[in-house]
Amino acid sequence: MNKDKVKLGIAPIAWTNDDIPELGGENTFEQCISEMALAGFAGSEVGNKYPTDSQELKKALDLRGLVICNQWYSTELITRPYQEIEKEFRAKLAFLRIVGADVVGPNEQTRACQGNEKIGVQEGKAIFDNDEWKLMIDGYNKLGKVAKDEGFKLCMHHHMGTGVQTPDETERFLNDTDPDSVYLTYDSGHFSYNGSDPVAELKKFVSRVGHVHLKDLRSDIQAVGMREDWPFMKAVRQGVFTVPGDGGVDFPSIFKILEDAGYEGWMVVEAEQDPAKANPFEYALKAREYIKKHTGL
Numbered sequence: 696m697n698k699d700k701v702k703l704g705i706a707p708i709a710w711t712n713d714d715i716p717e718l719g720g721e722n723t724f725e726q727c728i729s730e731m732a733l734a735g736f737a738g739s740e741v742g743n744k745y746p747t748d749s750q751e752l753k754k755a756l757d758l759r760g761l762v763i764c765n766q767w768y769s770t771e772l773i774t775r776p777y778q779e780i781e782k783e784f785r786a787k788l789a790f791l792r793i794v795g796a797d798v799v800g801p802n803e804q805t806r807a808c809q810g811n812e813k814i815g816v817q818e819g820k821a822i823f824d825n826d827e828w829k830l831m832i833d834g835y836n837k838l839g840k841v842a843k844d845e846g847f848k849l850c851m852h853h854h855m856g857t858g859v860q861t862p863d864e865t866e867r868f869l870n871d872t873d874p875d876s877v878y879l880t881y882d883s884g885h886f887s888y889n890g891s892d893p894v895a896e897l898k899k900f901v902s903r904v905g906h907v908h909l910k911d912l913r914s915d916i917q918a919v920g921m922r923e924d925w926p927f928m929k930a931v932r933q934g935v936f937t938v939p940g941d942g943g944v945d946f947p948s949i950f951k952i953l954e955d956a957g958y959e960g961w962m963v964v965e966a967e968q969d970p971a972k973a974n975p976f977e978y979a980l981k982a983r984e985y986i987k988k989h990t991g992l
Contacts, residue, residue: 736964
């Protein structure tokens with residue numbers, strides 16, 4: 696891959712988990728970003744321990760040669776007035792611009808269950824009716840235009856437990872939104888957990904991919920989790936996800952599809968695990984070595 700076009704980042708969720716704050720509760724922000732830099736990554740997404748003051752965050756990142764490459768952004772377009780969300784969205788873009796980002800990765804969180812440890816991710820999955828779907832689509836088209844006008848790419852993150860989880864829902868979302876201003880955060884782990892082939896789904900959607908999450912899957916744990924309909928967070932605690940090269944996802948094929956398509960942007964290792972069981976720095980180094988071996992980056 697061309698290192699001038701593809702950059703490597705890593706998410707802090709391996710150090711401290713946003714949905715389960717006690718996972719990695721002992722790990723500090725400074726430790727997290729220092730180990731990211733030591734492992735050879737250039738970018739980070741935003742975690743729950745990161746400073747909310749943009750200048751404070753920028754200073755800490757600059758010291759380590761890092762930038763922010765993206766941030767998760769929860770939308771509630773189905774249940775809240777659009778004007779409120781746009782105001783908050785513009786403030787988020789202003790924050791992200793200062794810390795180096797040009798991507799924002801939202802997901803519609805109406806009735807989402809991924810953070811609920813009492814509800815199975817299949818039974819509790821959000822499903823939108825046609826009126827709700829239209830509200831979401833209209834909102835994303837408007838937010839996508841705002842992002843584009845501000846020099847950002849809005850890259851919707853399909854996610855387990857939400858109303859845009861399955862390949863069919865992802866395809867419907869992309870078909871219904873403006874391809875000039877709404878893109879996809881492709882996540883190999885979420886398609887895999889859902890029982891889909893992440894390689895086939897990337898082939899299908901690659902023209903709309905604006906951001907990439909590299910997440911591997913331990914299929915033996917996934918099989919039990921799906922059969923017993925575990926809450927999503929239970930699957931995380933049990934170690935269903937891991938870094939590229941440590942599970943069953945065919946990353947060499949994923950890298951080739953991205954390269955052949957001329958992908959430009961970030962590839963981000965986002966593999967949430969219990970840091971007490973999977974040392975974040977050790978796994979970051981493992982991921983970095985694997986990506987270098989298979990991409991040359």
